[in-house]
Amino acid sequence: xxxxxxxxxxxxxxxxxxxxxxxxxxxxxxxxxxxxxxxxxxxxxxxxxxxxxxxxxxxxxxxxxxxxxxxxxxxxxxxxxxxxxxxxxxxxxxxxxxxxxxxxxxxxxxxxxxxxxxxxxxxxxxxxxxxxxxxxxxxxxxxxxxxxxxxxxxxxxxxxxxxxxxxxxxxxxxxxxxxxxxxxxxxxxxxxxxxxxxxxxxxxxxxxxxxxxxxxxxxxxxxxxxxxxxxxxxxxxxxxxxxxxxxxxxxxxxxxxxxxxxxxxxxxxxxxxxxxxxxxxxxxxxxxxxxxxxxxxxxxxxxxxxxxxxxxxxx
Numbered sequence: 001x002x003x004x005x006x007x008x009x010x011x012x013x014x015x016x017x018x019x020x021x022x023x024x025x026x027x028x029x030x031x032x033x034x035x036x037x038x039x040x041x042x043x044x045x046x047x048x049x050x051x052x053x054x055x056x057x058x059x060x061x062x063x064x065x066x067x068x069x070x071x072x073x074x075x076x077x078x079x080x081x082x083x084x085x086x087x088x089x090x091x092x093x094x095x096x097x098x099x100x101x102x103x104x105x106x107x108x109x110x111x112x113x114x115x116x117x118x119x120x121x122x123x124x125x126x127x128x129x130x131x132x133x134x135x136x137x138x139x140x141x142x143x144x145x146x147x148x149x150x151x152x153x154x155x156x157x158x159x160x161x162x163x164x165x166x167x168x169x170x171x172x173x174x175x176x177x178x179x180x181x182x183x184x185x186x187x188x189x190x191x192x193x194x195x196x197x198x199x200x201x202x203x204x205x206x207x208x209x210x211x212x213x214x215x216x217x218x219x220x221x222x223x224x225x226x227x228x229x230x231x232x233x234x235x236x237x238x239x240x241x242x243x244x245x246x247x248x249x250x251x252x253x254x255x256x257x258x259x260x261x262x263x264x265x266x267x268x269x270x271x272x273x274x275x276x277x278x279x280x281x282x283x284x285x286x287x288x289x290x291x292x293x294x295x296x297x298x299x300x301x302x303x304x305x306x307x308x309x310x311x312x313x314x315x
Contacts, residue, residue, distance in 0.1 A: 044074035049089050056097060057112060061189060062246045062270030076111045110192040117158040119165050120209040125289055125309060130169045133256060133287060138176050149181040153254045155245060155278065156262040157186035160197025161206055167234045168218055185251060187243035197240045200230040245274040253283035260291030275299045282313040
């Protein structure tokens with residue numbers, strides 16, 4: 001780590017002006033390299049570089065970076081330059097786009113995408129899942145219009161809170177689902193988020209909307225007193241995998257898909273492509289749960305609107 005004294009900013013102390021020569025450099029750094037790092041710390045992407053990166057991001061993820069995000073994107077890319085010891089945004093862009101950095105594409109996407117979620121976020125959606133959806137599936141199985149199986153997909157699941165919330169709802173209904181084959185799938189474009197979901201350890205803020213009873217039953221307080229681990233039996237019921245919403249899902253048809261507050265980052269064409277993939281992934285009679293900010297309602301023409309957040313694929 002490079003440590004600088006106040007002299008880097010030209011501050012006077014005791015009448016003497018400190019200079020950058022008072023910087024303390026690690027023994028492995030050369031003067032030339034340090035100067036490059038100092039210069040890079042004080043710069044951000046040029047407009048041309050920003051346009052190139054956001055075009056690349058859009059092509060890979062369908063996410064459109066707004067004009068006002070140049071500083072945000074600069075800061076996040078700079079972290080990758082530090083980690084890789086690359087001297088410039090331009091050099092990083094060329095190596096990234098020409099596949100000269102094995103495994104870096106996933107790291108880059110992790111760095112530039114935003115991930116934030118909580119257990120039981122927008123609780124009414126989970127009340128519907130427990131009180132309406134599960135009983136409906138049980139009734140369909142009793143009428144022999146559906147077998148005793150249930151497939152649920154949390155698309156763009158981030159670190160897994162949404163899918164684990166659904167797993168808790170299903171666990172609470174196991175008395176009526178005894179003998180059922182249940183498959184719970186969570187996917188995200190970020191490999192870092194998928195790894196976090198598989199570990200099943202969450203900070204206090206993730207459980208803000210979980211009741212005390214559920215927290216006590218399904219989580220274990222960690223030694224750091226700032227996080228909770230979800231019960232291993234729930235981890236074992238969930239599958240997490242990396243998936244880009246712009247690509248079709250390779251899996252059996254889903255009875256219910258949760259995709260909430262994700263499309264605010266997509267432009268119109270990306271939304272169309274991703275929504276087609278979601279509709280294709282639904283089984284006949286399957287339900288799609290969307291967020292209020294997604295703005296995809298006019299793209300769901302093949303589905304029947306059941307409520308402000310709920311759509312159904314015809315049988």
